[in-house]
Amino acid sequence: xxxxxxxxxxxxxxxxxxxxxxxxxxxxxDVGNAESWPFPVHYKVVPGATPDNVVRGDPGLLxxxxxxxxxxxxxxxxxxxxxxCGFLALVQEDIKNALGVxxxxxxxxxxxxxxxxxxxxxxxxxxxxxxxxxxxAHLTAAGAPLDTPIxxxxxxxxxxxxxxxxxxxxxxxxxxxxxxxxAKQLMETExxxxxxxxxxxxxxxxxxxxxxxxGLPVYSAxxxxxxxxxxxxxxxxxxxxxxxxx
Numbered sequence: 001x002x003x004x005x006x007x008x009x010x011x012x013x014x015x016x017x018x019x020x021x022x023x024x025x026x027x028x029x030d031v032g033n034a035e036s037w038p039f040p041v042h043y044k045v046v047p048g049a050t051p052d053n054v055v056r057g058d059p060g061l062l063x064x065x066x067x068x069x070x071x072x073x074x075x076x077x078x079x080x081x082x083x084x085c086g087f088l089a090l091v092q093e094d095i096k097n098a099l100g101v102x103x104x105x106x107x108x109x110x111x112x113x114x115x116x117x118x119x120x121x122x123x124x125x126x127x128x129x130x131x132x133x134x135x136x137a138h139l140t141a142a143g144a145p146l147d148t149p150i151x152x153x154x155x156x157x158x159x160x161x162x163x164x165x166x167x168x169x170x171x172x173x174x175x176x177x178x179x180x181x182x183a184k185q186l187m188e189t190e191x192x193x194x195x196x197x198x199x200x201x202x203x204x205x206x207x208x209x210x211x212x213x214x215g216l217p218v219y220s221a222x223x224x225x226x227x228x229x230x231x232x233x234x235x236x237x238x239x240x241x242x243x244x245x246x
Contacts, residue, residue, distance in 0.1 A: 016078025122194025
């Protein structure tokens with residue numbers, strides 16, 4: 001029997017998720033709902049990291065807390081770290097260098113890869129929870145073009161208000177309508193869109209609706225973390241040439 005290597009507390013879960021400190025309900029499909037994943041994950045709440053002060057403030061002020069929580073996840077057994085807010089692209093470099101493992105802070109990091117898939121003349125667009133505070137600095141940190149088209153749910157019925165306000169109750173039917181309205185507005189104002197990236201991790205449950213309405217590929221935090229996991233724990237395919245020692 002081959003030698004097994006230790007050094008962790010928990011085995012079998014590769015992705016560690018740094019959670020903002022929230023109380024709002026997280027529905028199926030949300031990164032913070034454990035049932036969203038077909039694989040086991042680790043969770044760790046970052047004290048004081050609220051949606052409002054990360055999205056509308058400076059997440060760099062909380063860097064030490066994110067690093068401390070990330071180190072706890074790595075010590076527990078995580079082989080890679082992700083988060084529950086796309087605005088944390090601003091601290092991607094700092095967190096990955098501090099933790100020494102692969103780190104995928106933001107769904108926005110998909111933009112360069114998705115752009116490389118599109119035909120000439122087509123661009124990736126972004127739907128965000130806060131267009132008012134998604135800046136060129138966030139795009140630069142994610143490796144995205146500065147002229148990336150962006151639409152927000154800022155003026156919608158409740159999505160931005162209730163998630164950023166950390167509401168104890170949310171009308172998710174109205175949230176869905178906010179997402180649909182944003183997608184429609186995007187298609188009306190931008191004629192060269194070939195794919196959409198959803199910045200906010202709470203938007204993943206609506207990716208199917210947006211795809212249906214726009215006819216475009218839609219990439220979310222769920223697609224990003226699923227891809228991330230696929231590299232951390234590649235699927236085992238049984239081959240005739242398999243070495244039984246591995």
